Structures are given as C-alpha cells and as structure tokens.
Amino acid sequence: MVAIGEAARLSGVSIETIRYYEHEGLVAKAGRTASGRRTFSKASIYELRFIKRCRDLGFSIHDAVALRSLANEPANACETVGQLDRNHLTDVRAKIAELRRLESALIELVANCAKEQHDCPMLDALMGQNS
Amino acid sequence: MVAIGEAARLSGVSIETIRYYEHEGLVAKAGRTASGRRTFSKASIYELRFIKRCRDLGFSIHDAVALRSLANEPANACETVGQLDRNHLTDVRAKIAELRRLESALIELVANCAKEQHDCPMLDALMGQNS
DNA sequence: CTTGCTCCTGTAGCCACTACAGAATGTGCA
DNA sequence: TGCACATTCTGTAGTGGCTACAGGAGCAAG
Numbered sequence: 001m002v003a004i005g006e007a008a009r010l011s012g013v014s015i016e017t018i019r020y021y022e023h024e025g026l027v028a029k030a031g032r033t034a035s036g037r038r039t040f041s042k043a044s045i046y047e048l049r050f051i052k053r054c055r056d057l058g059f060s061i062h063d064a065v066a067l068r069s070l071a072n073e074p075a076n077a078c079e080t081v082g083q084l085d086r087n088h089l090t091d092v093r094a095k096i097a098e099l100r101r102l103e104s105a106l107i108e109l110v111a112n113c114a115k116e117q118h119d120c121p122m123l124d125a126l127m128g129q130n131s
Numbered sequence: 132m133v134a135i136g137e138a139a140r141l142s143g144v145s146i147e148t149i150r151y152y153e154h155e156g157l158v159a160k161a162g163r164t165a166s167g168r169r170t171f172s173k174a175s176i177y178e179l180r181f182i183k184r185c186r187d188l189g190f191s192i193h194d195a196v197a198l199r200s201l202a203n204e205p206a207n208a209c210e211t212v213g214q215l216d217r218n219h220l221t222d223v224r225a226k227i228a229e230l231r232r233l234e235s236a237l238i239e240l241v242a243n244c245a246k247e248q249h250d251c252p253m254l255d256a257l258m259g260q261n262s
Numbered sequence: 263c264t265t266g267c268t269c270c271t272g273t274a275g276c277c278a279c280t281a282c283a284g285a286a287t288g289t290g291c292a
Numbered sequence: 293t294g295c296a297c298a299t300t301c302t303g304t305a306g307t308g309g310c311t312a313c314a315g316g317a318g319c320a321a322g
Contacts, residue, residue: 005268015269016311024309035318037269046258053257057240058233061309071254078251082244085253089237096230099223102189106220109188113213120209122216123202126184127177134288136299146300147280155278166287168300192278 001031007040011048018048026051026065059088132162138171142179149179157182157196190219 008015021027022038027047030038040048047068054064063084070077112121139146152158153169158178161169171179181202185195194215201208243252 003268004270014311017309019270020310033318035269037318050257055309057236058230067254067257070251071258077254078244078249081251081253082241085237085241085244089234089241092230092234092237096227096234099189099227099230103220103223103227105188106216106223110213110216110220113209113216117209120201120212122212123198123208126181126198127202134300145280148278150301151279164287166300168287186278 001039001041002045004030004038004040007038007045007048010045011052013048013052021048021051024061026061057088058092059084063088132170132172133176135161135169135171138169138176138179142176142183144179144183152179152182155192157192188219189223190215194219 002010004015004018007013008018011018013021018027022029028044030040030044033039050068050071051061051064054067055061059067066084067081070081109122109125133141135146135149138144139149142149144152149158153160159175161171161175164170178199181199182192182195185198186192190198197215198212201212240253240256
C-alpha cells in the first residue's frame with residue numbers, strides 16, 4: 001500500500017489525473033488512511049497502468065474502460081478487443097489522411113512566400129473568392 | 132446586408148459559431164436591425180470565410196486572428212505569414228508521426244487477436260509488467 | 263518543534279465549439 | 293387580418309481529458 005505520489009510514479013499517471021479518474025468512476029475508489037489519505041495496492045497501480053497504456057494508444061476513456069472490463073471477462077474478450085482495436089485503427093488512419101491533406105495544402109500555400117514580397121500568395125489564397 | 136442564417140450559408144461558418152466569434156472578439160461586431168438582429172455585409176462574410184479557411188487548415192484561432200491582421204498590414208506580411216505556416220507545418224508533421232507510431236502499435240497488438248481464443252494477446256500486453 | 267513535503271477538497275480554466283431553453287421577431291399564405 | 297412556422301435573440305451548460313490553482317491539514321526528518 002502506497003500513497004498517491006508513489007502510485008503516480010509507479011503508474012505514470014499524474015496525481016491530479018488519478019484523482020480525476022477516481023472521481024469519474026474510471027477506476028475503483030482507493031482506500032483511505034485514518035487521516036483520509038488515499039492508499040493504493042499493487043492491483044490498483046496495475047489498473048492505472050492499464051488505463052494509461054490505452055490512453056497512450058489513443059483510445060478514449062470510454063474505450064479504455066471497455067477494454068478494462070473485457071480483461072475480466074472470460075469468453076469472447078479477444079474478439080471484442082480486436083474489434084475495438086480495428087475501429088480505433090480506422091479513426092487513426094482517417095486522422096493521418098486528414099493531416100496529410102493539411103500538410104500538402106500548407107506546403108503549397110507557403111511555396112511562394114518570401115521576404116520582400118509585395119503580395120503574399122498565401123494571404124491572397126485565404127482571401128480569394130473561389131471555393 | 133444579410134441576416135445571420137444567410138451569412139452562415141455564404142461563409143460556411145455555423146450560426147452559433149458566428150455568434151461565438153463575435154463574442155470572442157475574433158471578428159468585428161455585426162451591425163443590428165431596429166429589432167436587434169445582426170446584419171452582415173459582404174466584407175464581414177469574407178472575414179468569416181477567411182477565418183474558416185484558416186481553421187480548415189488547422190490553424191488555431193489565435194493564429195487565424197494573426198493571419199487576418201497580417202492581411203491588412205502592408206510590409207513584411209508575407210515573411211511572417213510564411214513563418215506561421217512553417218511552424219504549423221512542423222506541428223502537423225509531428226502529429227502525423229505520432230499517429231503513425233500509434234498505427235503500427237495498434238496493428239501489432241491486434242495481429243494475433245481472433246475468435247475463439249482463450250488468452251487475448253492485446254489484453255496481455257496492456258496488462259503486462261514490462262515497461 | 264519547526265521546516266518543508268505531501269496530500270486533501272473544490273473550483274476554474276483550457277480549446278473551439280455545440281446544444282439547448284425560452285422569448286421575441288419576421289415571413290408566407292388563406 | 294390572422295395564424296402557423298421559420299428565424300433570430302441572449303444566456304448558460306456541456307463536450308473531452310485533463311491541468312492548475314487556492315487554501316487548508318497531516319506527516320516525517322532533523
């Protein structure tokens with residue numbers, strides 16, 4: 001049993017975020033000492049780490065909770081997990097595509113921008129009537 | 132002079148967002164009819180379009196305002212615009228790189244997930260001790 | 263016994279909107 | 293003219309996922 005600061009160090013989740021997770025019901029409520037300080041078991045630290053890994057993979061909190069409860073289920077978990085993963089992968093790829101679109105637009109716009117230029121081609125494009 | 136609904140249609144910015152922009156001082160305050168409804172000139176619609184284009188390119192509101200005021204400045208605008216663009220481009224590329232990292236992690240994790248499997252490799256990885 | 267660290271609760275802020283509620287005004291048609 | 297319906301108004305609250313305080317209390321080491 002460790003205090004919240006140690007739990008934060010061990011799990012990689014910040015103190016504030018741990019409290020936020022508890023408040024939102026995302027993880028089980030921590031125990032308390034006589035003076036009201038939270039205490040964390042090994043299990044609860046693993047729980048925090050699990051959530052953190054999901055978040056680091058870009059899963060929403062909602063999905064992270066879903067994954068966490070799948071970890072306790074015996075049957076068919078793997079299939080559901082795979083589905084969540086593939087859905088998320090689709091989202092990630094859509095974001096990549098969108099960002100690449102932005103990237104090439106930005107490259108094109110900045111291409112003719114330079115010092116000592118009277119008219120800025122990028123500003124012209126942003127102000128223009130077309131499209 | 133058109134009403135806010137028409138301005139929204141013409142600029143591509145939603146009614147609520149137009150009001151939000153005005154409230155935040157992002158665009159000039161619209162004129163008003165006798166009964167208090169907003170009126171929009173061609174110029175203010177172009178202004179909205181300008182902001183929208185910046186936002187569509189992924190610029191923050193802060194940057195969009197900066198770009199807008201550069202459009203009214205005579206000298207050296209193009210260089211500053213180019214700098215803003217390149218900074219943003221750097222951010223976009225960082226995000227792409229991060230998402231690609233996620234993408235490959237997700238692919239690897241889901242690789243061995245399938246129906247009828249007892250242990251889920253993805254859950255195992257998320258729960259594991261290492262790193 | 264004091265110094266300084268950790269921890270507590272509760273609230274506000276971030277970004278850029280979006281979604282109401284409830285009221286007033288405007289428009290088209292019989 | 294009367295009525296229905298569309299549009300607009302203000303103001304507030306919610307979204308996601310934290311982060312950053314303020315102000316107070318407990319705890320451990322010297």
